[in-house]
Amino acid sequence: MEQVNINFNYDEYNNMEGYKRGMGYFLIKRLIDIVGSFVGLVLISPLLLVLCVAIKLDSKGPIIFAQKRIGKNGVPFYMYKFRSMIVDAEERLGALKEKNEMSGPMFKIKDDPRITKVGRFIRKTSMDELPQLLNILKGEMTFVGPRPNLPKEVEKFDDWMKIKLIAKPGLTCYWQVMGRNDVDFEDWMKLDLKYVQDRNTWLDIKLIFKTFKVLFGDEHAR
Template sequence: MERELVTYSELVNSNNLKDSKIYLFLKRAMDIVGSLCGLIILSPVFLIVAILIKLEDPKGKVFFSQERNGINGKTFNMYKFRSMVHNAEELLEQLQEKNEQSGPVFKIKDDPRITKVGKFIRKTSIDELPQLLNILKGDMSIVGPRPPIPREVAQYTTYQMQRLLVKPGLTCYWQVGGRNEIGFDEWVELDIKYIEERNLWIDIKLIFKTVFVLFGDKTAS
């Protein structure tokens, strides 16, 4: 049975949301330092991946920018390395009936739109690295619910809208705990669990767990 919608202010007042000024300050400081260090250290990876993407599909761009919903539903452009053919969005409608994910999210195994380079960078989560720029800009945080697509949010129930109460993140419980093996309802539960319990210690633990995903996650696709 669906739990009653809890508003942002109610979460703060109930102390379920660790939203102190100190926590938010330290979280933002960690985001800035972490994203800057990541961009500098991983710059050789960015260059190599960019070359490989252009060699396989010269027509498309290296980076893929997509509108996503952030905190309180505010939209922003999220960056990823392009892992699909240049006309992937045009082919989406033809594949909707093959969707294997529950809820409004679209995901299928062996998506024919994914390039060879794309399969590798998705498997290792390298395709997500450009989101370090979103984190530096302040659109995202290192840890938080994954930012949804507006067409998915349009189908959300009021309960599911709670995912938008905080700034979205690069990693979360879903990202390190099973990803595509987790149904959408459980995904929402994990996000709300994070929102209600989040603190710096949880953020740090999730960041360290995410490092292992970079070495290949069997549930990534």
């Protein structure tokens, strides 16, 4: 896939004081990603098999949903999730847009009729995100980093929002543990930028542990 042209000089911010990080940080981060994602996939493989069967029996369509997202420095990639919606969910979006409960270019509504029965459960427990361990193993994502946006969302970014793209996108970050869908779009972007400024190995470890409780049910998940 070609890099998305969003007219922004990432190198300027990658090397700017307050944003740049030493090679040691990135080496440790990648080591954690490789070991953690590989061990995680092995340990939860029985759960993944059960979820695959449940999704397949619950509704027609593929088990895995691959969606184009924007990664580090504006490079697009396909992010994996367990499918939680009916197969024609995108086609039905137009009829629901007036009910959008989120600010900015995001779309979220409570009790979205496109979500399947199994989909509602795996979203509530964040199990729909588990296939992203493959993205992490491949190096497209990391355990802790700004959540990746859709291309149509990035196209509407203000310049200060684009700074988040100097960091590799992650499975979890401040937004994931501080309200998720109850945080409006601009505040989400501010939290991502705060992470890019604050990031260090100890912070990453703390955010990983804080995220574990989300797997057991999050009142903010939809």
